[in-house]
Amino acid sequence: MQQVLLIVDVQSTFSPPEWLVDGLRAFSAKIPTIATVEIHDEQVTPFQRQLGWHPAAQDENLIEADKVFIKHGYGQTTETIEYIKQLGVDRVLVCGMQTETCVLAAGFALFDAGLxxxxxxxxxxxxxxxxxxxxxxxxxxxxxxxxxxxxxxxALLEAR
Incomplete structure (x- = not known):
């Protein structure tokens, strides 16, 4: 089974717990990995105006990844989805910060793209x-x- 790991927004802005960062570092070393970093641009996504807070204007992914995509807001970029589609994977493993928001939004984008x-x-x-x-x-x-x-x-990786 061809698969890729998509790590959503594991960056300083969101103060990920150490167990998550350590777990992702170990896991991502075993599988092709893509990561996203959410960067604030009020002209693109009005976090401050609508919610009274915003992510950092500069930040970086905390997990080593083969490719990192910058995004603004909850969803995934067209570039990220197209890149994943070009990989021809059977499934996209998704993990990261804010399961019911940014991670779920990644799921919708991937699903809608036929992944x-x-x-x-x-x-x-x-x-x-x-x-x-x-x-x-x-x-x-x-x-x-x-x-x-x-x-x-x-277990699947070891069975290969």
Whole structure:
């Protein structure tokens, strides 16, 4: 099975927990990895005007990745989706920050592009509304069905 890992917004702005950063570093070393970094540009996404806060105007991905894409707002860029489609993967493993917002938005973009988004449930953290990520995991299962864990993916990789 051809697969790629998409790490969503694991960057300083969102203060990812150390266990997530460590887990992603170990996991991403085993699989082709793409990452996104959310950068604030009020002209593109009106975070400050509408929500009274905004991500940093400059930030960087905290996990080594083969390719990093900059995005503004919750969704994925056309460039990111096109890049993933060109890889010809069977599924896209998705993990990262804010399970019920940015991670879920990545799932919608991937699904709408005809790809198979699969949430790695033990490598995701929810927003301040639900740090456990359980709400996002439930929404993911409802909308896309496909979820997995690090252990399941590692077992598939080792079986090769």
């Amino acid at each position: 198979t988004p699969t949430l790695v449930t033990d490598l995701t953290v929810g927003s301040s509304l639900d740090r456990s990520g359980e709400l996002g995991i439930k929404l993911w299962k409802h909308h896309f069905g496909h979820v997995t864990t690090r252990a399941e993916v590692n």
